[in-house]
Every structure is written in C-alpha cells, then in structure tokens.
Amino acid sequence: MTFGAIAREGESPARQESPAETPTQPKSNMKISLKFRDKTLTATLNDNETTRDFVSLLPLTLTLKDLLGREKYGRLPRAISDGGKRRFTYEVGQLIYWSPGPDVAVYYRNDGERIPSPGIIVIGKVDSGIEALNAPGSVRLTFELVHEGDPK
Numbered sequence: 001m002t003f004g005a006i007a008r009e010g011e012s013p014a015r016q017e018s019p020a021e022t023p024t025q026p027k028s029n030m031k032i033s034l035k036f037r038d039k040t041l042t043a044t045l046n047d048n049e050t051t052r053d054f055v056s057l058l059p060l061t062l063t064l065k066d067l068l069g070r071e072k073y074g075r076l077p078r079a080i081s082d083g084g085k086r087r088f089t090y091e092v093g094q095l096i097y098w099s100p101g102p103d104v105a106v107y108y109r110n111d112g113e114r115i116p117s118p119g120i121i122v123i124g125k126v127d128s129g130i131e132a133l134n135a136p137g138s139v140r141l142t143f144e145l146v147h148e149g150d151p152k
Helices: 049-055
Strands: 031-036 039-045 060-067 071-075 094-098 103-107 120-126 139-146
Touching: 049 120, 060 103, 071 139, 103 120
Parallel strands: none
Antiparallel strands: 031 039, 031 139, 039 120, 060 071, 060 139, 071 103, 094 103, 094 120
16 A cells, blocks of 8 residues: 555545555555664654655765754755644654754654644654664764665
8 A cells, every 4th residue: 555545634535646646655664774874774654745755855865963862863955745743742763854944853862852833743763773873973874765675
C-alpha cells in the first residue's frame, strides 16, 4: 500500500491520491538510513505529506548541530510540506521537521520540555541505536532511502 492510498485524518476520499497517480510513492513501511562516522542507523517513516516531501530530497547530507543536549538538527535545502500533524511533545528516536527552520532533527534524549509553537511534524522514528547520536558537537549525516533488498 502506498502512502497516498492510506486515508489521512480529516481528508475526504476525493482528495486522497491513488497509487496509479503516484506509482513511485514509498510504501508505508518505508525505511531510510542515517549514516554518520562509522555508524548506520535505520528509521521507519511515517505516512504523511511532510514525509513524502522529505523523501523527495534524498539522498541528503547535512551537518547536524547539537541543541540542548537532546537533539541533532540541520537546515534543509528548502522548506518541505507542513501537511503532517503538528505535535508539541516528542519521543527519543523521532525524526522530525521544524518548519520555521526549515530544519530536520533527531531526538536522542528527552528533557521533558514541550516544543514551542508552531510545533514539530514527525517524519519517522529511528529503529534502534539512537544513543550513538548522544555525543557532544556536530555530526555530518547522510539520509538515504533504503530500497527493498538493500542491506541495512
């Protein structure tokens, strides 16, 4: 099933995309890799407009800076769709979009603070190994689509 074929909350069936309209859309179990230093993490992507637009930028290499000892974030080359659901809390391992940046970020520690307005949009979640990002300073990281059959 493609991302566009799944009904989105509050969206009428007439506005949903059909698989025939977008044959290259990722599957709902789409994964990406996050490669940095000598490590590779995988993340499972969410099904929303923001995620689909983020995937259109891949492969993408960014320098992610540390923020508040809880996240690594980096500026995207352009703004992406902000059509996903906004949240004001986060979980460790979430890959998110912060539209005012426009930034992408990965949370590696939870400090209990709420996210300020306009909130974040969750793109996906790192499957395991997130503690590897819990290190001081910046990291050069490459986001890449994981194709079926690719080694993780």
